Amino acid sequence: MEPTETPIVPSLISEGLFTLCDDSDEGKEEEKEVCHDENQLYLNYRGCVLDKNADLGGKKKEYASLDGLKLDESLESFKQTIINLRSCLKSSSKIEESKSLTCTTTIFSLPYFFYPSIIKGIHIPSKSITIEISTIAANRNDYEYMKDLRKDVGQGKSITFETFNGDILTIHKNMVNIFKHEFEDEEESDDNKFAFLSEEARVGADYIDYNDKGALLKRQREILKKIDDHKKSKEASFAPFSVLGSGLKNWFIILCQGGKFCIAKIQGDQIIEHKSDSKYVQRKKAGKRQINFDKTSSCMTSVGSQMRRNNERLHQEHIEETLKFYKEDLDSSDLILLHAPGVNKLFFIGPDKPLREIRAKVRTLNLQVTTANYTELKKVFDKVIELKICFNEN
Structure with a gap:
């Protein structure tokens, strides 16, 4: 049998990882058909994980056969992830009432x-x-x-x-x-939500005879239809797992708070490189940042206040230089997680700021962060990539 012309997982099929085997004739050379059913593949993968007695060291050994679908060469590709999951099950699994x-x-x-x-x-x-x-x-x-x-x-x-x-x-x-993110809503509010109507000349003012009641009603129906079609197209583009489905080949975590800044470039589950900066911008005794204090009080002229204002300028310049250094990677990234409360957000998403044009991929970090340094960033990294799996043995 010939491989299917339009496989769902072309990258895996091109590597010959998943096959459907026919063993009915022992003397006949085995014929293979590409399998493009991810749910079936998951059941096989899952079977390998839960079958703790299986020998993962064998070459091209077949496991978890389901209706003729077998994992052979693919086992080598997933062997380490299967071993890791087994190790997690062994160390942290618990049998609950649901078994x-x-x-x-x-x-x-x-x-x-x-x-x-x-x-x-x-x-x-x-x-x-x-x-x-x-x-x-x-x-x-x-x-x-x-x-x-x-x-x-x-x-x-x-x-x-x-x-x-x-x-x-x-x-x-x-x-x-699943839910719309902060900067996704902001992007929609900035633009004219009904700008797409101008693409169709038939609903334009020049096309309509305002003395013809029938023509006005026809125009109204066309406008409502275009709005409905546009709404349906947005619903059809709903992709809740687009980030996970990308494999997170390139993504970033950025922390900025209290005069401290830390950014990490990440590929998959590895932090490739990071940069940090810290400036004295916080008034120690009053506990207020100088940039915020100047908004509510008369301008101070002490040496300390001048130092903090100068450090604030240097802090923002360093942030822009760092983001400029990573510009190509940021533009091609799958995801940018940002923790920048209060005025800090303006350094990244404000008008003419580095992340303004790509804010659709920026997400406010849904975690409490105590400070902006690499130690805290590593904790954030471990939390956001955490996955809890509860295998249903039935």
Whole structure:
């Protein structure tokens, strides 16, 4: 049989990782057909993880055969992630009343292409229900619906999802795109929401005879239809796992607070490089930042205040120089997590600032941060990539 012409996972198929084997004739050379069912692949991968007696050292050994679908060469590709997950299960799994195995690991323990395909919907533990992704997509622009969903999900740092076979995944909120993010809403408000109507000449003022009532009604119907079509196209583009599905090949974490600044360039689960800076801008006794104190009080002329104002200028210049240094990487990045409370945000997202043009990929960090240094950034990194898996043995 010939490979399918339009596989869902072309990168894996081109490497010949996943095949469907036919062993009916022993003497016949084995024929293979590319498998493009990610849910089936996940079941096989999952079977390898849970089968603790399987020998992962064998070459091209087949595991977790399901209806003729077998993992052979692909095992070598995923062997280390399977070993890591087994290690997590061994050290942290606990058998609950539901007889499920639970472990805490990282989002990179599952192959990135699984996330968009295996997740059924958001699981609400308090109500013991699962809301399907398709339902959320259809109601994403309904303010009251999304408000109730936010309330059900809760104010925690993570969201719980259910896969099609009943596994439960807990993922940090910054790694999924279920709810609109702060800068996504800002970008929409900056532009004319109905600018797309001008692309169609038929609804323009020059096209309509205002003395013809029929023509006016026709124009109104066309405008409403275009608005409805535009709304549907936005719903169709809803991709809640676009970040995880990208594999996070290149992403950033930026912390800026109290005159301290730290940025880390990350590839996958590895921090490649980082830069930090610290300036004296905080009034020690009064506990107020000089830039904020000057807004509410008369201008001080002490040596300390002048030093803090000068350091504030140097601090902002250093931030711009650092972001300029990483400009190409930032522009091509999959995600930028930003912690910059108060006035700090203006250094990054303000008018003519470095991240202004790419703010759609910037997300406010959904974590409490005590200071902006590398030690704290590493803690943030460990928290946002955390993944809790509850395998449903049934």
